[in-house]
Amino acid sequence: MCKIIFSDIDGTLLDSNQKISFDTKKKIQELAKKGIPFVLASSRLESGVFPVMEELGIKAPAISYSGALVHDADRKVIQSLEMSVQTAEDIHAFVIKTDKSIAAEKFFYEKQEKWNESAPYIYKKSIFFNFFQFPPFSNLFFRG
Numbered sequence: 001m002c003k004i005i006f007s008d009i010d011g012t013l014l015d016s017n018q019k020i021s022f023d024t025k026k027k028i029q030e031l032a033k034k035g036i037p038f039v040l041a042s043s044r045l046e047s048g049v050f051p052v053m054e055e056l057g058i059k060a061p062a063i064s065y066s067g068a069l070v071h072d073a074d075r076k077v078i079q080s081l082e083m084s085v086q087t088a089e090d091i092h093a094f095v096i097k098t099d100k101s102i103a104a105e106k107f108f109y110e111k112q113e114k115w116n117e118s119a120p121y122i123y124k125k126s127i128f129f130n131f132f133q134f135p136p137f138s139n140l141f142f143r144g
Contacts (some may be wrong), residue, residue, distance in 0.1 A: 002036055006063075009052055012089045025056055037073070039063065046071065052074050 007013050013020060023030070028038045040049050041063035049062045061078075062071045070079040 004039060005031065006039045006041045009040055009044060009049065013040070013052070020052070020055060028056050028058060037061065040065070050075070058131045097135075 013024065031038050037060040038058055039042050039068065040052060041126050042049050043066040044064055045065040046062065046069060049064045053060065053062060061073055063069075064071075066083040069077065071105070072078050
């Protein structure tokens with residue numbers, strides 16, 4: 001028997017119109033009635049995850065920021081993995097300097113001075129890492 005289900009939001013739970021189908025909502029609510037948590041796991045901010053949970057009518061843990069922030073079913077933070085801006089900048093500089101085949105975008109979210117339960121993090125400046133590697137051009141061509 002299934003004990004828990006994890007699902008991404010974008011491209012998985014939401015259709016191309018950013019909507020959740022009636023049938024999907026119904027099945028997820030049936031799971032909740034059976035006591036099977038339906039946990040959303042997303043790279044979104046928690047303020048982008050909680051409204052989806054509300055639309056589904058579920059109370060379950062939530063995973064945001066690609067796992068860096070985890071809330072329990074009561075929306076209390078149970079895990080928060082943070083790093084300083086300086087550490088993030090140092091990592092970015094090292095990667096760019098070390099391997100030119102890796103591209104890195106930077107975004108940074110910082111806790112607000114005054115806690116806002118619906119969105120405790122706000123966009124401050126660019127630092128969040130999105131690394132991807134380009135293959136060497138020599139690997140793109142067939143060698144016979």
